[in-house]
Amino acid sequence: MGLFGRRRPPTTRTSTEVRPPAHEVRTEGGASRLWSDGVGRVATRSLQVLAILTVVSVFVFVGTRLTLVVIPVLVALVLAAAISPLVSFQRRRGVPSIVATWTSLLTLVVLLAAVVWLVVRAVVDQWDELRDQALEGFDSLQSYVQNLPFDISEEQLESVRDSAVDFLQSSAVGTGAIAGVSQTADFVAGFFIMIVVLFFFLKDGPAMWEFLLRPFEGAGYERGHRVGAATISTLGNYVRGTAIVAAVDAIGIGIGLAIVGVPLVIPLAVLVFLLAFIPLVGATLAGILAALVALVAVGPVEALIVVAIVVGVNQLEGNFLQPIVMGRTLRLHPLVILFALTTGTVLVGITGAVLAVPIAASIWRAIQVWDGPDQPARFARKKRSETV
Numbered sequence: 001m002g003l004f005g006r007r008r009p010p011t012t013r014t015s016t017e018v019r020p021p022a023h024e025v026r027t028e029g030g031a032s033r034l035w036s037d038g039v040g041r042v043a044t045r046s047l048q049v050l051a052i053l054t055v056v057s058v059f060v061f062v063g064t065r066l067t068l069v070v071i072p073v074l075v076a077l078v079l080a081a082a083i084s085p086l087v088s089f090q091r092r093r094g095v096p097s098i099v100a101t102w103t104s105l106l107t108l109v110v111l112l113a114a115v116v117w118l119v120v121r122a123v124v125d126q127w128d129e130l131r132d133q134a135l136e137g138f139d140s141l142q143s144y145v146q147n148l149p150f151d152i153s154e155e156q157l158e159s160v161r162d163s164a165v166d167f168l169q170s171s172a173v174g175t176g177a178i179a180g181v182s183q184t185a186d187f188v189a190g191f192f193i194m195i196v197v198l199f200f201f202l203k204d205g206p207a208m209w210e211f212l213l214r215p216f217e218g219a220g221y222e223r224g225h226r227v228g229a230a231t232i233s234t235l236g237n238y239v240r241g242t243a244i245v246a247a248v249d250a251i252g253i254g255i256g257l258a259i260v261g262v263p264l265v266i267p268l269a270v271l272v273f274l275l276a277f278i279p280l281v282g283a284t285l286a287g288i289l290a291a292l293v294a295l296v297a298v299g300p301v302e303a304l305i306v307v308a309i310v311v312g313v314n315q316l317e318g319n320f321l322q323p324i325v326m327g328r329t330l331r332l333h334p335l336v337i338l339f340a341l342t343t344g345t346v347l348v349g350i351t352g353a354v355l356a357v358p359i360a361a362s363i364w365r366a367i368q369v370w371d372g373p374d375q376p377a378r379f380a381r382k383k384r385s386e387t388v
Contacts, residue, residue: 071192080201081235101203229368234365238358246276256309262294
């Protein structure tokens, strides 16, 4: 039997057949004896695992080299899962499929364009104000630092202040933006690929999945339907639930920033919304950025108030809102989430950090329905009383 071969069913022995002694079977051939003991079985499994890891590594390598195609397709799949209920609702109301698809797609594009326009407009309108407030805030911070118990020289403070003034009053920001123009073509191409793929996912998603399931019959076909439905349901519920939670976070923190008097409220609120799609670390990063803007723009006391606002909103979201909205959509241990975040970030950057967790949750959900609607794959089944 080869490494990946299936075990043959035992043959029926006649009454006249004499079975050789066990020790003769074990020692009949050197190769059989070599692979039949404990070490041989471990070696066999190790070779199988290495083969699987090799195949996975090849797919990952190809995926990281084709990010211009892979990332837009994954983003389109996630977005299609999120807004597919809108398309289905219109179809049930008698709206033609093509009209329902275009309506949903244009609604999404308009919302994204409106968010980008608001952020850019707010930054352009308030940049001069932010620069002046940052310089005033730094002067106040300089006076505060000089009264600290440890010694910081005047020359060090002046050096930092001069660097900040040079940065804010120069075209460094514009130069940095121009330096990223080389990535614009890839972004635009990826965006249009995503839009086209999203259109066809919304219009012909079920037909595409049926086409992929053509080689399967019987139990395999039913399994494919269960896995597909569970994956799309998990992706859609995750994105919609996270969007609701992120919107509440952004509105709450944005109102707090406006009351404190922090500039760039709209861009910071949008940033809070976007970072909320990165579990565990997104809320922390958003709070740090908001506190830093408050520190340099209005002062250290206001920055502490902003920190308190961010912590309060995050506690309200984590303990009350998220369990209600998300439910059991994301049934992953925090360590698994952290591992998925790290892997996605290392492979494809911030986009990987956003996509890694919903993809991991969908894979786990597919495993949970592998052998039936409530029957996980054999390796994931509970086989004994698990008490800790």
